Amino acid sequence: MPAISTASLPDIIFMLLFFFMVVTVMRESSLKVAVTTPQATELTKLERKTLVNTIYVGRPTEQYQDVYGKSPRMQLNDKIADLAEIPLFLEQHKRNVPEPLRGGITSSMRIDGDVTMGIIQDIKERLRKAGQLKVNYSAKQRSE
Amino acid sequence: MLKKGKKRMQNEVNASSMADIAFLLLIFFLVTTTILEDKGVLVLLPPWSEEPPENIKLNERNVYGILVNANNDLLVRNEPMKIKDLKDKTKEFIMNPTGREDLALNPKKAIISLKHDRGTKYKAYLEVYNEIKAAYRELRDEESEKRFGRKYEYLQRWQRDTVRNAIPLVISEAEPTDFGEEQ
Structure with missing residues (x-):
């Protein structure tokens, strides 16, 4: 009995490989806060990645609790930051965006559902003061 | 078997490890992949101004006051309400189909x-915000169907502007109270 030819196996695997290579988005910053976004129905998709800056809010994960405590903190890029660093963060992101597109910059707020509004209110105030008015509250699609 | 192979081709690169290499790469990408879809509730914040906002006297019937307190309870016009009723009640307030005295005069005036x-909790806040947006989306869809026979998202730009002007979304967020912030 002849063996089944496995010559096409690499091709199949390569196909899968290419699929994953295309859909992969390398996570640019590792999270130091735990974020589980809430669910919602009225969602807008953020299309252009370059026009998006991300602000994470949540409780520090276990390994960082000694340093940063357990109360909710904000993460910019890959470090936990103070609220006062927001304008600088926005400015640094803006510098990499071509001038005509700067009006379309959106702040994506990835916030843990169990965080209270106090810190979010403070962040919103800083964003408004910095003139960053387009905000997207990240959420997962809720299936009805 | 060996004989047969030799007859067909003299030298052949052994490709049997190709699958293994591909598998290795595949597994690497599988592990590192986060199919990250950034979706969310889009919000436009009001611009910052140093002066305190002017005290404009608004007709009370045009304002729909929604309060979410520190226990995540919903209070609408000083009456407790369940979150699942909020969307329909908001729609009723905006459109005021029966012409009631205590609901909005017309959709343009509604705030x-x-x-x-x-x-x-952020979760509770976002849920309420989501319901309000849902109410407006449904109203705009209905209006679009009526005027242009299509849903809002399939309209052309000028048609959208017409619908948006007919039912403008005005959400005013007051300075939050501070009773129950956790430390």
């Missing part, structure tokens, strides 16, 4: 006033 506490 949603959203107030929360610093101790309100």
